[in-house]
Amino acid sequence: MSDHKKIRWGIVSTGRIAQQFCQDMAFVNNGKLAAVAARNINDAQTFAKKYGIEKAYQGYQAMFDDPDIDVVYIATPHSFHYQNAYDALMAGKSVLCEKPITISSEESINLTALAKTQRLFLMEAMWTYFLPAIQQAKQWHDDGLIGKVKHIKADFGYPMPYNSESREYKAEFAGGCLLDMGIYPLAIANYFSESPLSNLLVKSHLAPNGVDDDVIILADAGEVKLTLATSFQCKLQNWAYIIGDQGYIAIPNFWRADQCILYKSDQKLDHFSDNRASIGFNYEAQAVGKAIQDQQVQHPLMPHSTSHLLQQQMEMIKRLF
Known part of the structure; x- marks a missing residue:
């Protein structure tokens, strides 16, 4: 061009x-x-x-x-x-x-x-949402290869040493792990289940200045059970699992995914890797x-409605801290 x-x-x-x-x-x-x-x-x-x-x-x-x-x-x-x-x-x-x-x-x-x-x-x-591996995982899902989705598990956490003046922790900068990292597990859950969250159970820990540094979220999204987590306290596994009644998709480091794996029970059916040179x-x-x-x-x-939904979900979760 x-x-x-x-x-x-x-x-x-x-x-x-x-x-x-x-x-x-x-x-x-x-x-x-x-x-x-x-x-x-x-x-x-x-x-x-x-x-x-x-x-x-x-x-x-x-x-x-x-x-x-x-x-x-x-x-x-x-x-x-x-x-x-x-x-x-x-x-x-x-x-x-x-x-x-x-x-x-x-x-x-x-x-x-x-x-x-x-x-x-x-x-x-x-x-x-735009990564080829996430697109591939969605294709497997849409093609019915894992059956009806029952569970979505996703977490994203890295240890961030506490510093009330750092971007991650500073209250005036809207710091905390939920907005910083927790938005990704919520986003991947939304991508594979379009139902609103209900029956929320939130376990959170707050840093000395009151911002969240560890959050675990259990919820229903329609008939799908969600298990999500985010943390500044420790490195989590940082994978996402989309689990159906006929198989599951594993997405390593899902927020920056460069691969995804399709399983039926214990058998690996397919593996996609984008082999990209970029981040x-x-x-x-x-x-x-x-x-x-x-x-x-x-x-x-990534329409405006998804942004609104993520904002509403994070507000719901924060009310349960």
């Missing part, structure tokens, strides 16, 4: 996730990195140099006002997502915003309403680029 037809990306923030996203843009053929913005101009310039980005801005608004940007990728701490996305949409930019898209249902409803009014694309960056953010970026080229305001794989 010629350069002038490519979707031009602006990057908001220069943190770890923004770096990984930019690294993976090398694998995206319908988009290119056009600008980066940070609160500190030196950070923006250093980042721009590292990833071959033409423009570096001090302050996000300056980049939002650049007419040569089509879409911005927001990778700031959780509590800034709403304002950053709001400002970008108001400036006429499409938005891909890191998860969680906002920190309340109300914010998420307001943001999607604004995107629709502005006729601009908006999506929460649930990159997991995996490119699949989402490619899909967003295409959606914008097709003048869509949301993506069918």
